[in-house]
Amino acid sequence: MRAWAVVANEQPLQEIELPTPQPQGTEVLLETTHCGVCHSDIHIWEGRYDLGGGRVMNLKDRGLTLPIAMGHEIVGRVVKLGPDAKGVKVGDLRIVFPWVGCGHCAACQAEEDNMCLTPRSLGVYRNGGYGTHVIAPHPRHLVDPGTIDPAVAATYACSGITVYSAIRKLMPIAPDEPIVLVGAGGLGLNAVEILKALKHRNIVVVDISAEKRAAAERAGATATVDGTGEGATQRIVAACGGQPLAIIDLVNGTATARFAFEALRKGGKLIQVGLFGGELSLPLPLMAIRALTVRGSYVGNPKELRELVALAQDGGLKPLPVELVPQREANAALMRLRAGHVTGRLILRAEAA
Ligand SMILES: [Zn+2]
Numbered sequence: 001m002r003a004w005a006v007v008a009n010e011q012p013l014q015e016i017e018l019p020t021p022q023p024q025g026t027e028v029l030l031e032t033t034h035c036g037v038c039h040s041d042i043h044i045w046e047g048r049y050d051l052g053g054g055r056v057m058n059l060k061d062r063g064l065t066l067p068i069a070m071g072h073e074i075v076g077r078v079v080k081l082g083p084d085a086k087g088v089k090v091g092d093l094r095i096v097f098p099w100v101g102c103g104h105c106a107a108c109q110a111e112e113d114n115m116c117l118t119p120r121s122l123g124v125y126r127n128g129g130y131g132t133h134v135i136a137p138h139p140r141h142l143v144d145p146g147t148i149d150p151a152v153a154a155t156y157a158c159s160g161i162t163v164y165s166a167i168r169k170l171m172p173i174a175p176d177e178p179i180v181l182v183g184a185g186g187l188g189l190n191a192v193e194i195l196k197a198l199k200h201r202n203i204v205v206v207d208i209s210a211e212k213r214a215a216a217e218r219a220g221a222t223a224t225v226d227g228t229g230e231g232a233t234q235r236i237v238a239a240c241g242g243q244p245l246a247i248i249d250l251v252n253g254t255a256t257a258r259f260a261f262e263a264l265r266k267g268g269k270l271i272q273v274g275l276f277g278g279e280l281s282l283p284l285p286l287m288a289i290r291a292l293t294v295r296g297s298y299v300g301n302p303k304e305l306r307e308l309v310a311l312a313q314d315g316g317l318k319p320l321p322v323e324l325v326p327q328r329e330a331n332a333a334l335m336r337l338r339a340g341h342v343t344g345r346l347i348l349r350a351e352a353a
């Protein structure tokens with residue numbers, strides 16, 4: 001198989017030849033057709049996360065070894081089944097759930113694979129969709145995209161379930177209660193569409209870019225707020241008509257976490273999703289007195305992927321803008337995303353597609 005792989009951190013992806021894996025046990029081998037280029041690929045490529053205060057988390061220390069074919073928003077065609085793989089057949093087109101774990105622990109058995117303590121995520125710890133072939137550990141990690149455009153279906157495996165899972169953590173909430181989304185990139189636009197599909201009617205979007213705020217308005221945001229500089233908290237509260245109960249921070253940097261926390265109403269929930277980096281210092285008495293919840297949310301589970309695909313299948317979920325790029329141009333696509341020149345999602349399309 002071929003892969004456009006990270007061979008050294010912060011160096012251009014290299015086209016390399018790897019042995020094509022043979023599916024064992026319940027494993028399924030797929031030929032990649034589409035793969036989204038996600039912002040977290042930039043962190044994997046850099047090899048670290050900024051933890052704030054000058055501290056960094058190195059992915060090498062977390063078990064990530066190079067070379068690695070990144071890419072976790074994968075759609076592929078089944079080409080070979082392990083002897084114990086049931087429920088799919090050669091030729092089937094499937095979304096690949098990438099956030100897989102050990103397969104044996106209580107979390108994995110409960111289909112909460114993303115909570116497994118020994119993650120084997122595709123495109124992070126195992127080769128993913130920046131290669132011509134990919135191994136899914138079990139058929140239950142494969143979801144039929146049905147009539148959904150496979151380029152759009154690919155995005156549900158990360159940006160889709162990441163926002164869907166974060167939204168579920170805010171539920172139940174009245175449809176006219178404002179939900180604040182911080183960040184109007186790929187995740188933010190996806191969140192607007194998913195909230196609309198769930199019949200939520202009050203969506204306030206915060207971003208520092210006028211262009212991205214305009215995209216959020218076109219997508220159907222009720223109101224948008226400029227998150228730049230001083231006064232962001234007050235502008236959010238004004239746009240919501242009072243302090244909001246529910247905020248999803250899709251950026252999750254020092255500045256956004258601060259204004260999101262300050263804007264929350266008594267009993268409010270802040271769901272932290274983004275991996276921008278930085279830190280938040282919490283005034284502890286306020287946490288208790290205002291009965292606040294600050295909760296992290298990491299991707300989603302296979303059940304949520306199936307629910308989201310069903311929601312999209314009903315036609316209630318408008319596809320986010322995608323742009324197809326040849327898979328062999330993975331490096332250029334990654335650099336475009338890094339430079340911030342992408343609205344919506346870049347999707348690598350394999351020659352086999
Ligand atoms: Zn991602």
Ligand SMILES: [Zn+2]
Pocket residue numbers: 101102103104105106107108116117118
């Ligand atoms: Zn596990």
